[in-house]
Amino acid sequence: MFRSRSKDGQASATQVTEPEPTRRDPEAPKGRPTPKRSESESQRREIARMPANRREAAKRDREAKRRAMNRQREALASGDERYLPARDKGRVRRFVRDFVDSRWSVAEFFLPIAICILAMSLVPSMQVRNISLLLWLFVIVMIMLDSISTSVRLRKALRARFEDEPTKGATRYALMRTLQMRRMRLPKPQVDRGDEI
Secondary structure (H helix, E strand, O other): OOOOOOOOHHHHHHHHHOOOOOOOOOOOOOOOOOOOOOHHHHHHHHHHOOOOHHHHHHHHHHHHHHHHHHHHHHHHOOOOOOHHHHHOOOOHHHHHHHHOOOOOOOHHHHHHHHHHHHHHHHOOOOHHHHHHHHHHHHHHHHHHHEEEEEHHHHHHHHHHHHOOOOOOOOOHHHHHHHHHOOHOOOOOOOOOOOOOO
């Protein structure tokens, strides 16, 4: 009853408990598609191109950022939609830019007018200073009226053209663009003044 088992009994017990390795049928699918040669080669190249240390990785990141910035700068000059910043992308933003660039606005002349008014305020004559203050008031009122008129016309045009697309922030984008002088606007204007949009 308490005697030890024989070696044959132990061997048979171990044979029963060990699972047999299952072999995959050669005809059965392997569960994933075979990668194309070009894909496997590109993966191998990526592994070979991995940076050796942190300094090299940082250098590669800087170069990639520099290339992206150059691409973005060229896109801002040419109007290429693919590489524009996120705030300038899309059909709505393109329409807003063309809408603003095809019209004259008072706000775009704010900077030269402000310089003239500042020069007038430095003149010792009291009459010239009073004229400069009145001119400040006149320019601010004109910019406000022009901005209200532009935003009303733009909203109407956006509702007519882009019923299903979101136009949130388009009016603010347009008003910020009117504050810039035409030659300093980015992306560069793609239409002439007076063109039909």
